[in-house]
Amino acid sequence: MELKELMMALPALMSVSGYEKASDKELYELVGEHFDECFTDALNNHFFVKRSGKENAPKILIDTHYDEIGMIVTRISDDGFVSVAPIGGVDTRILQAGEVIIYGKEKVYGVIGSTPPHLAQPGDADKLKSMEELYIDTGIPGDELCEIVRLGSPVGFKPVYTELLNDRICGKSFDDKACAASVLYAVMNTPREELAGDVCVMLSSQEEVGLRGARVGGFGIYPDYALVLDVTFAYTPDTEIRKDVCLESGVCITLSPITDRRLTRMAIDMCREKEIKYTLEAAPKGTGTNANVMGITREGIPTALASMPIKSMHSPSELLSMADAQSLADFTVGFITSTEIAEVFGK
Amino acid sequence: MMYNGKELIKELSLAFGPSGCEDGVRELIKSQIDGVCDEMYCDRAGNLIAVVHGQGIDYDLAVNSPDRRPDRVMICAHMDEVGFMITDVTDAGYLKFGTVGGIDPRVLCGRPVCVGDENSRVSGVIASKAIHLQSREERGKSTPINKMYIDIGAKDGEDARKYADIGSFGTFVSDFVSFGKDGKYMKGKALDDRCGCALMIELMRAIKDKPFDRSFDLYFAFTRCEEIGVSGATVAANSIQPSTAIILESTAVADIAGVDKSRRVAELGEGGAISLADRSTIYDMAIVNFALGVAEKYGIKCQVKKYVSGGNDAGNVQRCGVGVTPLALSMPTRYLHSASNVSCYDDYVAMRELVEAMLRDWRFYK
Amino acid sequence: MLNTIKTLTAVRAISGREKAVSDKLLKLIAPHVDNVRSDAMGSLIAFKKGTGKDGERKSRMLCAHMDEIGFLVTFIDDNGYLRIAPIGGINFVAATYSLVEFANGTKGILVPESGTAPADLRAEKFYIDIGAKDKKEAEKKVKIGDYCAVEGRVERLAGKRIAGRPLDDRIGCAMLIKIAEALKEAPCEDDVYFVFSVQEEVGIRGARTAAYGIDPDSALCFDITGTGDAIGSKPMACSVGGGAAIKIKDASVICDVEITEQLISLAKEKGIKYQCEILLHGGTDTASIQASRAGVRAGAISVPTRYIHSGFEMLDLNDVQAGISLTLAWLGAK
Known part of the structure; x- marks a missing residue:
């Protein structure tokens, strides 16, 4: 399977935070055959294990989160309009006129209502509607809709996928499924005998609502060392992001007080040696990623953090470059095959 | 080179150790506790742990039956600074x-x-x-x-x-200065929480010099990353699994001009400050009363923190595993998180005496 | 039921100082279970062995918090007035000029400094x-570190509705007692742990260590939840009298989907009145339990309550009974 196929397939699977279990079977079918073991834990973390076949091999955990931001049904009006509350950091600017899918007994397509300019009052355009004022129009009468959808049914953005110039692509929930796709691809295509340890890929749950899945997933697996992969902000003219963290800048390695300095240093050295394109990013206050909780799990898990730069994070049209996805895959391969790292951080 | 008292605080204060880069502080501490503990190791999160065994405990037996493992008391201070x-x-x-x-x-x-x-x-x-x-x-x-x-x-x-x-x-960059009446005030960077580190070092030496009967193992944890909230103490407590933990910290005091008496958290020169509650923890009264009782018994100065504010590693430690009983004893310190922390050497001495006296009297607590 | 609620609300037990209510709960639950213990943080944990075969029994944890919000004395001034720190999310508008009770029976009035504007009502102003x-006389009755809370009381209102405090969450505790009583008559196959947790109001702390120690296969939490049925309240499809509230999510947790589905189908099957709850603000012990160790499947049954954290929290005992029935059905189900 090509990396781009995975990059299209993963975001199409439903995985609103808390509801990641909904797509476990599809996920297993998609990539399961390439792994020795697939399982899902009590918090809906999905695990894919590939063993090295060596005795006393170190246990390496690669974490990318699988959940995505979305919404949840809070009320259904008699005339079939659906009110929702956010799950995770949903940007309310991008909601009006957005296309969504309500995951009830069956999938229900809907459009988030917007006020046409004709009906707007002067000054309305400057104001954002709050989530409470918005509703989803499904075109189904209320009583019929209640048979399919109920309070608590999750709502996701409708999957979109667009190829842009220069092998850049646009789609939803590349945060963090772009990393998940790259990692699965990397591990799938690494011959068992080259692995420096037993690799456990964790597609973790509930990251968007407070790093909840990784906390318990890390506890359950308790690896010798871990690599957390997430997306980061690529430079755009409207931000204060450093210009050299941009699309096609490769994998972005984070230096932070909470990540293991030695492991990070070794990962950087590995990039140099294998000529994997990378940039550096500093996170003085900690990272806002699963790395925050991974390092202090149980008796400590040495953890490194690397990211893929993307644009328009948390919108239905996140934008990335396939070159960066390939860099991240190469980086992952380097990390899981590095005997130097395994020697230092293994048992 | 072995340092004592104020000199030890000075050396620790001058050491370079922002959260995430505590190795220099750790090496300095290692050099100061060489020979005064039974075991010393660095855990996977980079905390330095020194163990002082109890007395009259059959450790061979303890290894084979976990029930006989002696009680563990953890004392911790963080090595990192802002x-x-x-x-x-x-x-x-x-x-x-x-x-x-x-x-x-x-x-x-x-x-x-x-x-x-x-x-x-x-x-x-x-x-x-x-x-x-x-x-x-x-x-x-x-x-x-x-x-x-x-x-x-x-x-x-x-x-x-x-x-x-x-x-x-x-x-x-801030030099270490003794000033004020009788030179008892200290000014420097990172007194938060190198004073706690110094106290632990001197406490281990004191126990070595003048041993006393005790049926528990003492774990001294010099921890990382307190200042950014991703607490190394969590990891230390997870691996040590103590029943009780004494957290040596610094507290803001607000005993300065223009602050109403009821708003003063603590005062310099009145001894270590014991917390009743802060934003991270509500403390168990049994151990708080034990500490206050020991202080009264031996005439050691100590004070109760008057205000519920701030937080420290005690919260993370308290909720590790099946739970740990924490006590927070803090060095009153002015101008925290700046280049010029100011605290009083007398408070340091009082805190050291109090912790040692508590350990000697531990049977009255448990 | 009302008597149990009255017994439990009669004592003051703010977060971190739960001994008084813990003692009462111990007496109430001990006759119905196999053993009771307290953990290091003070949570009370009662155990009832199931009737299933060894190795086939699962363990289920039922949890309600026993602490309440209140105040800690931080300073006594020369005139004998006490300054306080809030413990938990105090609604100062509701607490103004309330009668407060100390553990030793001392009473006092919670007063804002004269001239304080309503918008300025916060702990420092009280x-x-x-x-x-x-000061001397005050110190004979109260010392720094003592705690107090607004008086406890329960009043019957129309129908099966009651109002008082702290129904958050003594109502959950009372539900657990009733469930334990029922299980004594008709035991279930699985092992059941009844947990009365400490320090929920200051950050869902006690349930965390309790769950760690128990390591259950699944868990249900019992707490109150907000409603959308008071005048001017934000829209929320949950109402007093609307039945047991099966929690979908709150700000701290997204409940396990399988448990939620199971509760809904059990309620439908047994004809128990229920509603689904999505609470946008506030957290519950459910979150702490879910995050324990390698993760625990956790859900929650809430009692819809108006005027939360005031002196008169109001709820309907029919909803409480529905919650108990639903829990018993859940415990009996595989």
């Missing part, structure tokens, strides 16, 4: 930075700093726009950190990168 | 007047 991390090096050779831990931007402008890591560092100064050049809106307002930069005297970006790069650490 | 002449 500081900086370089986030960008500009083409002109200036270093952009973020703070490691909470630092008020108002204490930053014009301060001398150093940048690098435990092995090599370069001097610099935190600079910002001269008052003449500030617009009317900017004047009289504190400069946000993203408008400040560290100037190490580099000619350009390439020159700067020889000494510091993205991810380099920094701390304040 | 003091407690216990009627003492001066």
